[in-house]
Amino acid sequence: VKTVVLAGGTGGAKLAAGLQDVLGEDVTVIANTGDDVEALGVYVSPDPDLITYWLTGQIDEERGWGIRGDVFTVFERLVRLGEPDWFRLGDLDLATCLRRRRLMDEGMRQTEAQREISSALGARGCVLAMCDEPVRTQIRTAGGWMGVQEYLVRERAGPAIEEIAFDGAEGALMTGEVADALAGAGTIVIGPSNPVISIGPILAVPGIREAIATSSAPVVAVSPFVDGKVVKGPTAECLRAVGATPDAEGVAGHYEGVIGGMVVDSGDPGPPSIGIPTVYVPTRMDSPSARRRLGERTLEFASELA
Amino acid sequence: VKTVVLAGGTGGAKLAAGLQDVLGEDVTVIANTGDDVEALGVYVSPDPDLITYWLTGQIDEERGWGIRGDVFTVFERLVRLGEPDWFRLGDLDLATCLRRRRLMDEGMRQTEAQREISSALGARGCVLAMCDEPVRTQIRTAGGWMGVQEYLVRERAGPAIEEIAFDGAEGALMTGEVADALAGAGTIVIGPSNPVISIGPILAVPGIREAIATSSAPVVAVSPFVDGKVVKGPTAECLRAVGATPDAEGVAGHYEGVIGGMVVDSGDPGPPSIGIPTVYVPTRMDSPSARRRLGERTLEFASELA
Secondary structure (H helix, E strand, O other): OEEEEEEOOHHHHHHHHHHHHHHHHHEEEEEOOOOOEEEOOEEEOHHHHHHHHHHOOOEOOOOOOOEOOOOOHHHHHHHHOOOOOOOOOOHHHHHHHHHHHHHHHOOOOHHHHHHHHHHHOOOOOEEEEOOOOOOEEEEEEOOEEEEHHHHHHHOOOOOOOOEEEEEOOOOOOOOHHHHHHHHOEEEEEEOOOOOOOOOHHHHHOOOHHHHHHOOOOOEEEEOOEEOOEEOOOOHHHHHHHOOOOOOHHHHHHHOOOOOOEEEEEOOOOOOOOOOOOEEEEOOOOOOHHHHHHHHHHHHHHHHHHO | OEEEEEEOOHHHHHHHHHHHHHHHHHEEEEEOOOOOEEEOOEEEOHHHHHHHHHHOOOEOOOOOOOEOOOOOHHHHHHHHOOOOOOOOOOHHHHHHHHHHHHHHHOOOOHHHHHHHHHHHOOOOOEEEEOOOOOOEEEEEEOOEEEEHHHHHHHOOOOOOOOEEEEEOOOOOOOOHHHHHHHHOEEEEEEOOOOOOOOOHHHHHOOOHHHHHHOOOOOEEEEOOEEOOEEOOOOHHHHHHHOOOOOOHHHHHHHOOOOOOEEEEEOOOOOOOOOOOOEEEEOOOOOOHHHHHHHHHHHHHHHHHHO
């Protein structure tokens, strides 16, 4: 019986690493692909790759993305050759994205390409793209609509968010791999990633929200707030943009009907009651043992809910 | 008035560099694209790039290809990810090929993409792809047909050549840029590249041979034999495969009807008469001054023929 984790960027990826440490091959990650972008001639899939780098111990933890020790030789040359310079990609990271593009050009589905990449790099857990069709998260600011990478990287998440859309999500299909993983899951965990732009696109793929909501397995979400604060990224802004409060309660409300329990940071200053079963544990994951411990606590809590 | 050089790999590229040293912007190179190959997810165009690296002083002269100081980080990672390992490409070289692919994916013609690349890298002379359609030189050995890169790189030019074909050449079109360059040429030089598989594909593009043969400009070929010997590559094998002798006379015969004169190495032990006007000068190009000197001598000889 496998544990399925929904994950976007850093928080979800760290928890996936902690769960892999506990469960080995018995963890399957469903990864957000709404941040995907074609840039520099390659197919960039930031969240599935970030998760893969976390699962394989290659992540540049200090920088928060990319591969430890990676350099930017090809990127810098591409800029000299005339490519835009706002989307930086290290050499090793670029190799991943070039490999993905080649596999997909050959006719491979994105799910298959990501599995091939993750397994070639030595991940024990399985990393699944949330779907095979392109879904592109779009952010509307006063300056108009833009892709999520443009917003996060080029605009440094500065402008206020007025609206969020998942372009292409309605036409996407739940893959056989995702359907099988959810149907066979013993536990489903929503990782502490941005609930709106990291987990939101996954739940927007037709069939996935329903499969989770109707699963007989316990479904728990881990709040992305540590000590009541956002660890990284525009989580608060995104929650506000969809009318939710930027705290654990807002996250629980955002997942209403999907989750059966919440894991909230023991330092959370939020309201004592969240309306569903809640466990308070330390959720900061700044070491392998902290990641493993949060994985264990989350699994324990889920098994109590079952 | 411009000088037009037909060139493939090393010899032609070195002469192009010598001529650029003399003429600056007034040299246009028509480069063989029959060696092009899609590999590692990028569009590799070995001869136009080799020429570009020679014209911009970036060539790894010792290795004979690629860029000086380049490393193979991305290539090695791609192999780890499952890509075939026979076609090595340095990081900076790969950036060129990725840029080319992106420009062509955007709808740019190969000619335009190469000009953009060459000018971004600082070439003073103009590098033109011989055509915009894919032409793929094929080599038949006892083991069957294979692409020229497979033959040269993977098979290390080992097996005997039984037949040579330029797939796609009949359907290719002379570009406006090539037509203009040849129509406006004051001198046309066929560089000391392999006459069969480097210059042959250029002359096989419908219209190019005729445009050269009927040009009012003097047309001279520089023999690729130095001291009667091949400097690099399977020149002798290729000439034999098309029924020509592997010497300056064989080269002159191969270009019959196209050229009006030959530049032959002063150390050439071949027959004294080649049937057309011939000048004997040192053709080894192992220094910038030797390359420039050969360029000057070739231009002088051509002007005497005019």
